[in-house]
Amino acid sequence: MTSNEQHPSDEANPLRSLTLAQLRRRTSMKWRTYPADVLPLWVAEMDVPLAAPVVRAVTEAMELGDTGYPVGTAYAEVLAAFAGKRWGWDDLAVERTAIVPDVMLGVVEMLKLVTGPGDPVIVNPPVYPPFYEFVTHLDRRVVEAPLGADLRIDLGVLEEAFRRAVTGGGRAAYLLCSPHNPTGTVHTADELAAVAALAERYGVRVVADEIHAPVVTGPGARFVPYLSVPGAERGLALMSASKGWNLAGLKAALALAGPGAAADLARMPEEVGHGPSHVGVLAHTAALRDGTAWLDAVLAGIDENRRLLTRLLAEYLPGVVHRPGEATYLAWLDCRPLDLGDDPADVFLRRGRVALSSGIPFGTGGAGHLRLNLATSPEVITEAVRRMATAVD
Numbered sequence: 305m306t307s308n309e310q311h312p313s314d315e316a317n318p319l320r321s322l323t324l325a326q327l328r329r330r331t332s333m334k335w336r337t338y339p340a341d342v343l344p345l346w347v348a349e350m351d352v353p354l355a356a357p358v359v360r361a362v363t364e365a366m367e368l369g370d371t372g373y374p375v376g377t378a379y380a381e382v383l384a385a386f387a388g389k390r391w392g393w394d395d396l397a398v399e400r401t402a403i404v405p406d407v408m409l410g411v412v413e414m415l416k417l418v419t420g421p422g423d424p425v426i427v428n429p430p431v432y433p434p435f436y437e438f439v440t441h442l443d444r445r446v447v448e449a450p451l452g453a454d455l456r457i458d459l460g461v462l463e464e465a466f467r468r469a470v471t472g473g474g475r476a477a478y479l480l481c482s483p484h485n486p487t488g489t490v491h492t493a494d495e496l497a498a499v500a501a502l503a504e505r506y507g508v509r510v511v512a513d514e515i516h517a518p519v520v521t522g523p524g525a526r527f528v529p530y531l532s533v534p535g536a537e538r539g540l541a542l543m544s545a546s547k548g549w550n551l552a553g554l555k556a557a558l559a560l561a562g563p564g565a566a567a568d569l570a571r572m573p574e575e576v577g578h579g580p581s582h583v584g585v586l587a588h589t590a591a592l593r594d595g596t597a598w599l600d601a602v603l604a605g606i607d608e609n610r611r612l613l614t615r616l617l618a619e620y621l622p623g624v625v626h627r628p629g630e631a632t633y634l635a636w637l638d639c640r641p642l643d644l645g646d647d648p649a650d651v652f653l654r655r656g657r658v659a660l661s662s663g664i665p666f667g668t669g670g671a672g673h674l675r676l677n678l679a680t681s682p683e684v685i686t687e688a689v690r691r692m693a694t695a696v697d
Contacts, residue, residue: 315601318352319609320681327351332553337659343688344659346649348485350550350633350679352602357594358549361586374403374582380558382592383543390518390596393532400561402572405579407515407557408434410542411479412442413576414559417568418509418540419444419477424469426478426508428457429667430636432485435513436667439479447476450668455487455627455636459498466506478503480512482530483520486636486666486675488629490520493528500535509565512541515557518548518599521607522630531562538564545588547632548599550679556584602679606633609678609685616686620693633679636663640672642696649674656695658688 328335334349365371380401387393404410415425421443427435429448439446449465452458462478469476480499483490491499503510512530520527531539544557557580561569591599610628613635617624625638639648649662652674663673678685 315597317605317608318355318598318602319350319605319679321353322351322681324684338653342653342657342659343684343691345677345680345684345688346659346661346675348547348634348677348679349552350602351681351684352550352679354551355549355591355595355598357590357598358551358587361590362554362583365583365586370582370586372582373578374556374580374585377401379403379556379585379589379592382589383558386518386592386596387529391527391529391532393529395532396529396560397563400563400566400569402559402569403577403580403585404542404557404559405576406546406552406555407513407542407544408438409579410557410559411511411513412438413572414511414540414542414568415439415442415444415477415479417571418511419475423474424476426462426465426469426476427667428462428481428484430486430663430669430673431481431667432513433665433667435479435481436665444477448668451484451487451489455484455489457491457495457499459495459502462499463502463506466502466508469508470506475509476507477509477511480510480530482512482514483516483527483629483631485516485632486634486661486663487627488522488632488634488636490522490525490527490630493533496528496530496533497535500530500533500539504535504538510536510539512539514541514543515547516632517543518545519603519606519633520631521603521610522628525630527631531560537562540565540568545591545595548602549588549591549595551584551587551591554581554584554587556580556588606678609633609680609682610635612682612685613676613678613689616689620689621696633677635676635678637674637676638672639674644672644696646671648672652692652695654695656691656693658691658695 661675663670
């Protein structure tokens with residue numbers, strides 16, 4: 305596998321392409337939840353124009369009236385090619401994939417296949433809040449196995465959670481976030497192989513949310529697909545182009561099964577495949593097939609912004625603890641030294657007019673923290689940190 309996902313690109317940095325005035329014309333959640341005087345650096349939307357191949361694919365579909373139902377395996381085929389080139393993973397089996405509406409709805413469908421009502425689902429907090437919301441709504445029981453102090457999977461804690469989850473002989477699943485949101489942690493091949501070994505030992509089924517897989521920027525960091533590691537044959541995974549290419553509004557994702565989970569995936573109801581948008585599938589396919597130069601330009605911009613944030617925090621908010629992640633375009637900030645209470649995001653919103661994601665919904669370890677979206681212009685990040693600094697003066 306390659307040692308670094310980012311490749312040189314001649315494309316201009318898409319994060320520098322749009323003005324605030326242009327961005328405020330958008331009608332999505334990021335730009336309509338708060339008043340116009342608030343800088344929104346919260347929900348995972350990128351402040352970029354779409355990659356040209358995606359625009360062409362969607363435009364052609366509109367011109368043709370190609371807005372029916374999705375069919376075929378083109379999305380899976382280009383993902384397999386992308387995985388081979390990007391991650392050195394040549395074993396993505398197209399025949400063991402299925403189109404699902406999006407990653408979280410795909411997670412729900414995978415959990416339905418391997419657990420039942422009331423069964424435990426293990427998560428690693430602090431973690432993406434919908435893990436709690438969707439699992440609970442599905443009538444499953446969340447079991448926490450918190451990350452270690454180094455923000456990595458604590459295998460001892462995870463094993464104890466597995467042991468407790470299967471006590472009495474019930475079924476259990478582990479919802480793995482890889483790369484991890486909000487910390488940006490990229491799990492290593494050894495860590496994932498250890499996870500697979502534990503899962504097999506205790507009979508826990510692993511469902512891996514790998515939506516941020518294309519967004520790895522750390523020097524020397526490499527994304528390792530869970531299904532590529534030894535022992536993961538009974539695993540399930542979800543992938544999508546939505547985070548890498550800012551396509552959340554064009555719904556489409558892929559469910560993937562290891563060889564030992566093929567029969568499980570085959571039991572997924574046929575109607576689930578009606579949920580994805582055909583136009584979304586076309587857009588995601590174009591992104592993975594023809595949008596890698598654009599992606600590399602974005603990754604370079606995110607990496608620059610991560611370094612910029614580190615410098616700005618040292619200058620304006622030296623009390624904030626920031627461990628730069630190697631993946632995602634999100635920054636996890638420990639604001640406890642500022643003594644702003646459990647919800648510093650609320651303070652920065654009220655006093656500084658900057659919208660950030662509260663750490664509390666991320667579960668154990670989230671209080672006193674917040675998540676900041678780096679996928680914007682350096683100017684917006686600079687202004688946001690300056691505003692945050694005035695909020696604590």
